[in-house]
Amino acid sequence: MPEFTPQVLDSLRQPLETGEISVARANAHVSYPARFQLIAAMNPCRCGTAGADGIACRRGARCAADYQGRVSGPFMDRIDIQIDVPAVTPADLALPPAAEGTAEIAARVAAARARQMERNDGVVNAALSQVVLEKVSAPDAGGQKLLIQAAETLGLTARGYHRVLRVARTLADLAGSEQVHRLHIAEALSHRRARTGLVSGVPTAKFVSRTPRNPFYS
Secondary structure (H helix, E strand, C coil): CCCCCHHHHHCCHHHHHHCEEEEECCCCEEEEECCCCCCCCCCCCCCCCCCCCCCCCCCCHHHHHHHHCCCCHHHHCCCCCCCCCCCCCHHHHCCCCCCCCHHHHHHHHHHHHHHHHHHCCCCCHHHCCHHHHHHHCCECHHHHHHHHHHHHHCCCCHHHHHHHHHHHHHHHHHCCCCCECHHHHHHHHCCCCCHHHEECCEECCCCCCCHHHCCCCC
């Protein structure tokens, strides 16, 4: 992702936020539908080795700082799920295949989508307005307490707060739960990158993905 210029990446902020793109000219202002799903990847540094076990980046910490700094904070704030994918080790290659196959996962996703469409009058969670989202995604007492605590600890923006709720609602749907519980909030939070880990706008921590190391689980 950082191979694109910052200007190109930031031009996606409006359609990611509103699902529309506006073109303004001297005599006209036109909006076009532009709802899409963004899936992107990036290395920790230009060399691709920063943070790897037993491997040091050849250019030092500045390499990762400069490379990751090409992606702005407001752009990252619009990405719902941010996952660190470590390098595959020989031990990983020797592991048996996952118990849940692609067909089973697809069936679970289809059931979750049908569940939210029925609850939301034909609208998926991703397209819910903020007012409706807060109504259908209201967490239980433990989840609400955790969300407030995390909003302060992680420095969540208002946008980030509602995106955590949106992801948690979908996680609850995948689990077949009508209520958003603390566990769903914790998992959604594990996919957000902490703003408090930024130094001069450059991330200093990895993406959090492995839930046993998520500090918001107990």
